[in-house]
Amino acid sequence: MVTQTDIGHGRGWLTPEAAASIRRLDAVKGAPWQITEAGRTWDRQKQHWDAYQAYLSGRGPWAAIALHPDAPSIHQRGSAIDTDQRETALLNEHGWFHTVYRDGVLVEPWHYEYDKARDKHLGQSAGGGGATTTPEEDIMNASQEKKLDDALRYAKAAYEASRQSASTTKWIKARIKGSVNGKSLTALLNEAIGLGKWLKLRIKGSYKGDSITKMLRDLGDRQGLKFTASMAVDPDPVYEEIDEPAEPIPDEA
Incomplete structure (x- = not known):
């Protein structure tokens, strides 16, 4: 049977020696030492x-490591605090x-x-105090650590997604600019613009050749056929001359 000594201020209980150590810590700090949980019953x-x-089985949220109460745990023995x-x-x-x-x-x-064997103030009264050491930087509690772990996991996922996005952007730029494996999209678009201009000139006619409409009429005359306007897609096409060549789409770096 563990002897339970109340450590006061609603903080629960510990063994007499562990409780005495906490009272000495209270005296050093001039205030009750913060304790989330101390001794535990079997049910707790x-x-x-x-x-x-x-x-562990995926049926519940994160929980701290815990031994089966039949073990028993150090909390049940009255010698552990959270x-x-x-x-x-300190x-x-x-x-x-x-x-x-x-x-x-x-x-x-x-x-x-x-561990009472390592307690440098074992046996001293609570008012005995002792040398005050410089406190270390506070460490996060369990809930804060879990939130940090989640944040780090999300940051890693975002980093991987950004790497994939950067790779995709690089591929698109390479396709627009062109590579040793084929023409760029820019070159193909410029060729299409040039072809469209050629077709417009052929339909309308230019100094380099007859229009498609005139060529059809000549062919009909040679074959003894009468060419009518209904036989042409546009018997009398009217297109504006392209005064300037189509500007090429600049390559992207």
Whole structure:
């Protein structure tokens, strides 16, 4: 049976030695140390276990790592806290250390466990204080870390999409400009414009040759046929002369 000592300010309970360490930390800071959760009952640990299993199976949202309550967990033993006040150097001095790593990577920066053998102030009264160390920069809590992970994942996806878009743009530019494998779209468009101009001149007629209408009439005369206006697509076409050549579409860089 674990002896439960209330650590005050609605923060829950710990073992007597761990609770004494927290009271010393309170005294050093001059205010209650922020604690999200301390000791856990079997039922409370079961809630954490169920949430973690739901997350692993894809049936629930993210949940922190949790042992089965029959293990039991260090929280159930009254020697662990979850805190957003992560002044790790000061916590280490008072016997609290990170313990949850995976492949050498800290995965629960909010979780600290008490080791009385490493508590430099073990046995001192809460008013004894001790050397105050410079607090380390606060580390994000579990919810904030998850949001950061999501943001990084979305940023990576956006980066990959931008790379694909850049590749597509490069391909389009290359097709417009042309390459060793074929004519560019610009060249093909300029050829089409030139062909259209040639056809207009042939229909209307020019100094280089007769119009298509006149050629049909001459052919009809030679064959003994009477050519009528209804036989031509445009028996008397009227087109404006193209005073200037079509401007070429400039290649894009």
